[in-house]
Amino acid sequence: xxxxxxxxxxxxxxxxLEVALSQLPGHDYVxxxxxxxxxxxxxxxxxxxxxxxxxxxxxxxxxxCEVIVVACNTATAEAIQDIRAHFPALRIIGIEPGVKPxxxxxxxxxxxxxxxxxxxxxxxxxxxxxxxxxxxxxxxxPGTGLVELIEEPTRNxxxxxxxxxxxxxxxxxxxxxxxxxGCTHYPFIKDLIQxxxxxxxxxxxxxxxxxxxxxxxxxxxxxxxQTSPQQGSLQILCNIDPNLFLSKAQKLLQRxxxxxxxxxxxxx
Ligand code: DGL
Numbered sequence: 001x002x003x004x005x006x007x008x009x010x011x012x013x014x015x016x017l018e019v020a021l022s023q024l025p026g027h028d029y030v031x032x033x034x035x036x037x038x039x040x041x042x043x044x045x046x047x048x049x050x051x052x053x054x055x056x057x058x059x060x061x062x063x064x065c066e067v068i069v070v071a072c073n074t075a076t077a078e079a080i081q082d083i084r085a086h087f088p089a090l091r092i093i094g095i096e097p098g099v100k101p102x103x104x105x106x107x108x109x110x111x112x113x114x115x116x117x118x119x120x121x122x123x124x125x126x127x128x129x130x131x132x133x134x135x136x137x138x139x140x141x142p143g144t145g146l147v148e149l150i151e152e153p154t155r156n157x158x159x160x161x162x163x164x165x166x167x168x169x170x171x172x173x174x175x176x177x178x179x180x181x182g183c184t185h186y187p188f189i190k191d192l193i194q195x196x197x198x199x200x201x202x203x204x205x206x207x208x209x210x211x212x213x214x215x216x217x218x219x220x221x222x223x224x225x226q227t228s229p230q231q232g233s234l235q236i237l238c239n240i241d242p243n244l245f246l247s248k249a250q251k252l253l254q255r256x257x258x259x260x261x262x263x264x265x266x267x268x
Contacts, residue, residue, distance in 0.1 A: 001230050002218055003028045005059030005068045009238045010038040010151050010238075011248060014047060014070025016095065016207040018253050020069075023211055024218060026230040030063045032266065036239040039147040040074040041116025041183070048118060052079025056087055058268055063235075067202035069214060070094040073115055073182050077122035093213050097182030098204040099128055105202050106178040114193075115136065115182030116147070125182075139176055141168060143183055150185045155249055160189055164196040181205040188252050234258075237266040 006017050010033050017031055027207055032055055034040075040048055041249045052075045058066040068090055070076045070083070077092030084092050097119065102111045119125050120140045129138055146167075149160050181187060187205045194203055242263035250258045 001027055001233070002067055003030065003065045004214070004218075005030045005032065005056075005063060005065030006071045007032040007034065007055050007059065007068070007075070007174055008072040008184055009034050009074070010147070010185070011188070011245075011252060012147070012150070012186075013069075014249055014253055015187040016069065016071040016185050016203075016210050018256055019207050019211045020214060021232075021234065021256055024215055025232050027218070028234045029232065029234045030059060030065060031234065032059060033236070033238040033245060034268075035241075035245060038151060039116070040072065040141065041118050041147060043118060045078045045118070045122065047081050048075055048078035051075075052083050053086055054268060056083045056090070058266075065090070067091040067214070067217065068095065069210065070183055071166075071210070073097055073184060074118045074122075077119045077124045081124075082212060084105050091217055093210060095184060095206055095210050097125065097180045098206040098209070099132060099180060100139070101206070101209070102178045102180045102202075102204045103132060105204060106136075108136055108177045110137045110139070110176040110178075112141055112168075112176040112179040113182050114141045114143050114146075114179060114186060117142045117144055119182055130223070137176075142243045143167075143186070146189075147183065147185045147256040150188055153244065155189075155251070157192060157200060161196065164193065165168070168193070168196065170197065171239070177199070179204045192211065220257060234261050236261055236263040238263065239266045239268060 004027055006013050052226050056068055080094040097115050242265050246263045
């Protein structure tokens with residue numbers, strides 16, 4: 001049994017945590033939502049780096065996490081190298097926009113990437129694009145303002161559709177045939193994005209790939225996912241209004257009952 005920390009600026013990392021809880025039960029999970037600083041996507045690199053280091057230290061020192069999943073594309077892009085360098089004894093698993101899986105899926109070699117401004121501008125993400133074969137074409141689409149809509153206490157489909165209409169216009173349909181959801185918040189509105197773009201556009205997200213990576217680390221000998229006889233736990237930490245966070249989280253995590261979950265106010 002391991003203690004696994006997850007962190008994100010808010011609700012987004014729950015899209016990855018939910019997969020882990022269902023496929024890798026029997027571990028102790030600590031989910032840290034840095035809600036006081038949400039969204040990360042408009043912040044600068046040095047700030048995100050410093051914040052990532054502070055959070056990793058807290059998860060390790062105060063909660064005994066041996067594994068930390070940076071369940072945020074923005075924090076992975078800006079901070080993961082430094083977190084790994086500062087905490088060599090910890091296993092740090094990150095998430096990055098699924099450019100590689102998208103390259104296997106696309107028929108036209110034209111791929112859209114919807115991600116935060118910070119992710120799209122980061123060195124790490126641009127190095128990933130530069131590593132791809134030259135005949136692929138990438139369309140970077142900043143998701144500015146979208147995370148805030150997903151963080152609302154109740155999902156407002158009309159506002160999200162209006163955002164999609166102005167930022168992901170259907171005219172782009174002919175530009176790419178595959179769209180990467182490069183932010184962990186976006187899987188929560190996958191249905192709206194798919195119906196906006198139409199069924200011919202493939203949507204790629206990498207939550208399952210991260211959980212596969214986590215599974216290989218936790219159970220190196222095991223083939224596939226197996227249920228564990230041990231009872232795991234889930235603890236949630238956030239730095240603004242824990243009750244509000246819990247009610248928003250419960251609306252998004254329909255498969256995971258949170259009624260017995262403790263949410264602690266984090267002074268970080
Ligand atoms: N969910 C995060 C990501 O994957 C952060 C979004 C934000 O805070 O801007 O990038």
